[in-house]
Amino acid sequence: MIMLQYKSAESCRFDEISLGEIMLRLDPGEGRIHTTRKFDVWEGGGEYNVARGLRRCFGLRTAVVTAFADNPVGRLVEDFILQGGVDTSFIRWVPFDGVGREVRNGLNFVERGFGCRGAKSCSDRGNTAVSQLKAGDIDWDAIFGQGVRHFHTGGIFAALSDTTPDVTIEALKAAKKHGTITSYDLNYRPSLWKSIGGVERAREVNREIAKYVDVMIGNEEDFTACLGLEVQGVDANLSKLDTASFRAMIEEAVKRYPNFQVVATTLRAVRSASFNDWGAIAWKDGKFAEAVNRPNLEIFDRVGGGDSFASGLIFGLMTTGDVEYAVNCGAAHGALAMTTPGDTSMATFEEVKKLMKGGGARVDR
Numbered sequence: 001m002i003m004l005q006y007k008s009a010e011s012c013r014f015d016e017i018s019l020g021e022i023m024l025r026l027d028p029g030e031g032r033i034h035t036t037r038k039f040d041v042w043e044g045g046g047e048y049n050v051a052r053g054l055r056r057c058f059g060l061r062t063a064v065v066t067a068f069a070d071n072p073v074g075r076l077v078e079d080f081i082l083q084g085g086v087d088t089s090f091i092r093w094v095p096f097d098g099v100g101r102e103v104r105n106g107l108n109f110v111e112r113g114f115g116c117r118g119a120k121s122c123s124d125r126g127n128t129a130v131s132q133l134k135a136g137d138i139d140w141d142a143i144f145g146q147g148v149r150h151f152h153t154g155g156i157f158a159a160l161s162d163t164t165p166d167v168t169i170e171a172l173k174a175a176k177k178h179g180t181i182t183s184y185d186l187n188y189r190p191s192l193w194k195s196i197g198g199v200e201r202a203r204e205v206n207r208e209i210a211k212y213v214d215v216m217i218g219n220e221e222d223f224t225a226c227l228g229l230e231v232q233g234v235d236a237n238l239s240k241l242d243t244a245s246f247r248a249m250i251e252e253a254v255k256r257y258p259n260f261q262v263v264a265t266t267l268r269a270v271r272s273a274s275f276n277d278w279g280a281i282a283w284k285d286g287k288f289a290e291a292v293n294r295p296n297l298e299i300f301d302r303v304g305g306g307d308s309f310a311s312g313l314i315f316g317l318m319t320t321g322d323v324e325y326a327v328n329c330g331a332a333h334g335a336l337a338m339t340t341p342g343d344t345s346m347a348t349f350e351e352v353k354k355l356m357k358g359g360g361a362r363v364d365r
Contacts, residue, residue, distance in 0.1 A: 004261045006318055007179055012147030015060035019153040019171050020047020021130045021160060022066050023106035024077055025343055033109045033122055043080035044343025046156040046187045049304050052084040053311030053345040063087035067129035069103045071096040094129040103129045112301045113273030119302055131160035133167050140174035150314055151175040154185035155226060158205055159192035165205045172212035183215035185310050186222035203228050215262040217310050229253055241267045243281055243290060250283045264327060266309050274299055280309060280331040284323035291331035301341045308337035308345045332356045
């Protein structure tokens with residue numbers, strides 16, 4: 001059996017590096033995208049959110065590999081990244097043509113939803129600098145040669161263009177060559193695959209990428225959409241999630257991909273935009289662990305909850321190796337991330353530990 005073995009922190013420059021897209025998120029607050037007259041602005045991206053959570057909540061040394069058009073919007077996103085404490089040394093800056101005909105930066109308009117009205121996003125990410133990355137653009141040996149304990153990427157980056165899957169595989173192979181543990185969040189987004197082959201193309205890409213992944217992460221829908229692994233007994237609305245069905249699906253995943261050392265999935269039953277049942281399950285070394293289930297968790301902003309789960313899970317695996325601790329750390333961090341606005345976590349490690357111990361929401365004075 002393959003064992004998850006991290007390099008020592010002392011031998012590495014970085015604890016974690018993420019490869020992915022980072023967009024400027026425009027948030028209408030309590031309003032709606034199509035009627036608002038103002039937006040709050042944040043940074044966000046499925047892969048980046050993991051690096052930021054590991055840095056700001058858990059205090060690890062993280063960096064991001066991405067690309068921006070070199071204009072004021074790109075520099076604004078860079079400033080947000082710097083505020084989050086994430087290293088920017090590996091950002092690729094592409095000259096801006098003045099209009100955006102050749103290269104631009106991505107925008108993501110997101111409204112939070114409330115009650116019976118679900119959250120909604122409208123992305124504007126065509127022709128972005130990061131989507132134009134291709135194999136050979138990044139010197140992965142130079143990056144991993146500095147010492148990196150964990151490398152993370154995901155299905156959002158892989159879906160951006162015809163070339164980004166090649167970059168993903170190139171990076172995963174280089175990480176493994178240098179002894180770096182790898183993780184991948186399937187993060188299926190129908191809108192990204194819609195015009196480039198749909199579910200069939202998503203499965204083709206993700207099934208190839210999965211061969212190079214140590215820690216595979218997803219949500220209720222991801223494993224079916226991206227890898228073709230069915231979860232029995234789940235309805236179209238995901239109104240009831242039986243953990244036994246997810247255990248069976250994970251066991252099948254491990255059979256198909258013996259390189260998986262950890263498999264984890266969040267379990268979210270959406271009662272309304274404001275209340276979700278929230279839990280998680282993980283597999284490691286032939287054993288399952290379930291996080292504490294939180295029924296009717298009150299949601300302020302659900303975006304980034306899964307990414308914060310991933311960062312808590314990775315932190316737990318990296319620091320303890322204990323899958324029960326890791327899945328509970330991830331679920332607690334994800335729950336807290338959904339109590340604040342924006343894609344990225346504003347939780348502290350003390351808050352995560354308190355929630356893991358069963359602490360409530362009484363005021364701290």
